[in-house]
Amino acid sequence: MRTIWQSLLWKEWHEHKWKLVSITAILWGVATLAMLIEDKADKLGVAFGMVTLCIVPLSVFVGAGAASNERSRRTLPFLQAVPVPMGRVVAAKVLFGVITLTVPLLLAIALFYLRSSLFTGDGRILMTAGELKNSLTGNWYLDAIAFAFPLVLSLFIWTAATGVNRRDEVSAGAVALGAMTAWYLLMLFLSYLIFVLFDSAYGSNSPYAWLKQLGMSTAAGGFVWPFSDRNPQWVPILVGAVGMHAALLAWYSLRFGRVSGTENYSPPAARRVVGQLEWLPKPHKSPFAAIVWKQFRESGSLALAGLAGLAGIIAVSFFSSPTYFLQEPDHLAELILGVCATIGCSVAIVVGIGVCIRDVSPGLNSFWRSIPINVDLWFWVKFVTGMLVLLAAMWGPLLVALFALSSDPNRILSHSSYGALPLVQIAVFSAAVAATCLVRQAIYAAILSIAATYAGIIAAWGLWFLAARFGLAHAQTSLLSELTAAQVGVGMVLSFIACTIAAWLATRHDWGRKTPD
């Protein structure tokens, strides 16, 4: 017979194994593509940057799962009834959450080693004098691990702790992002106070400078501060970072499973107030209007939360160096677009999942399908409304800000990587919708949507390769040649078309992973 620990670890392993496999596949795919795309000498540095960009949202997704998956699957009452201390359940969840994120990360770094070994023989990556000066260990691989592991760990802990007990993963992720941004802003404000109170008197040699770093080290991803630039005050900063994350872990451990929601009891019957007239409003005029109303209500709040998150991050970046950005408004405009490029894709994933995650849950799937709804109308209205809400929320305010701040907004927008951003976001959005329709689980859908988007790029690259083989294109013919911006663009279009069709067919025929009612 299994021990309690064996049982808990077995359960968590089964719940995390496909996440681990998916994340490994994504990181390897991204790393491989990054090594193909960039026409730069520092290919591995760029590839590691791309892997880090991917692992940041993935850490939030896995953390959101640890925070709320028992509640969203309605397994929490069962877990509470089992005679096991909740602390052990939490420990198993944290252990496997961290394993699910760090093993793929280590495997991605191992891929870099393999590639480097192919070219240099011993796999060593030479560092420049500047890099060596700031290096922690003098070894590129160990530095990469020392940077990425604390980052992943911090984001996972922050998300799990601040999103704990939310009703589903989407809600947990949204709350966690809000909490992380709010804390960051608070620390930034305190830093600004320290700057005003002390630094003005001491200048660059202020003995209180480390206090600012101490504050920032407690924020999400703040574990990197003690190790940045060989910080001489690293001990108290590290203690601050560890203390904050330990407190968050303690909070997660103490709060997990303490739900006062409706799972554990039936709410008392709500009553009509005696004497109060309640008028039933007129119904929606058409099925189209009803579906648009519903979708706007479901996607609007998510998109606005995403926009608020973006605004928060932009504010954080702005206040980190306000005088610089006020002198160089063009750089602020570029910063806004840059933030939109990276975080906007995460928002697109969340909104994409939000388009249909409720409708594919077992009970609601039966409910809406039993109503005489034209499934094609249902899908397309929801899909297009969700996409328009996303684009309007992301790009409306950002374009206003861009035109207000920049002296030459057209120059910035005409830059190919910025001009393609809406295309990337709708490709990611459609991938998230398709993945949600098929796997019907938010965290897996989030992970797979990243993979599906990259699959489009790989398909485009394959098309170019074949076209070149048959003399139809003047593109490169080598397997290891670089990807062009056009190939990436075509990849996004391919991904968008394939994922949209997949989502439509899955909705039409009720395809997808079935879970019992």
Next chain:
Amino acid sequence: MNELAIDVQAVHKSFRSTQVLRGVTLQVSRGKTFAFLGRNAAGKTTLIRSLLGLLTRDDGAIRVLGIDPQREPLELRRRIGYLAEDQTMYGWMRVEEIVCFVAPFYPTWDHALAAKYLSDFELPLRTRVKHLSKGQNVRLGLVLALSHRPELVILDDPALGLDPIMRKQFNRDLINHLQGEGRTVFYSSHLLYEVEPVADEIAILDQGRILRQADTESLRRDVKQIVLSRAALNRAHNQLKILDERIDGDHAAVTIENFERAQSVLGREGIEHRVVDLNLDEIFEAYVAGSRRKSPDAVAQPELQPLI
């Protein structure tokens, strides 16, 4: 005009290797309240989902209100009302919002009738669906299923999870609002005492097969328990249609079908016996328990495997 509201002929349905429906045949006449009985996992919900066109059958034919659900599911769903077991609705919507949301999908929706039902059921319009009690949730489901004046109402174990008082209230609502208006009701349940007072006709489903379909009174007249001596039972055993038998010492209690014929057999043989009237619960148990004993599936015992 077709007098059958539901006509199911030899329907088969499997999920991978699991056969859920095995040649189900049943008919429901218009204007009747039809109780569809079966244990958990007997295949009730699978058949209901096939009736709505939510599942495709592997074989056989289904006509609901003269329509093939697989060919014209939308047209069919416009004419029927459906309330699922433990029905889930959008929890973030308010009661008034979900009513206004569902209304435009039904061309025959009667908004005044919806308002009347909401008032009759004392449902608070401004309350979110997730804050309703289970009983209110079922009543809201009933409002959504009835406000378009459907010709046929399909109820899949609607009172599941309600307490006895709420179940009685639900049955009272059912009688007031459906039977009073002469609608056809297809009522699936495994709580027999619940359907007994309201059902005109009954079908018993077990392991994907219909064991018996009859009107309630005929069933009560036709299925009885007979208490007789063990020796007498041995004499008449082959001439009786026995559903279930229990032996206690020298006496035997057998539940039989075709009571009139059994009476004449026992009279002809001069066998002394006592007749016991059965309620629907006991009739159902006799059919299901008897079928389990006769079923070849029940004979084959699975090989025991050690637990890891």
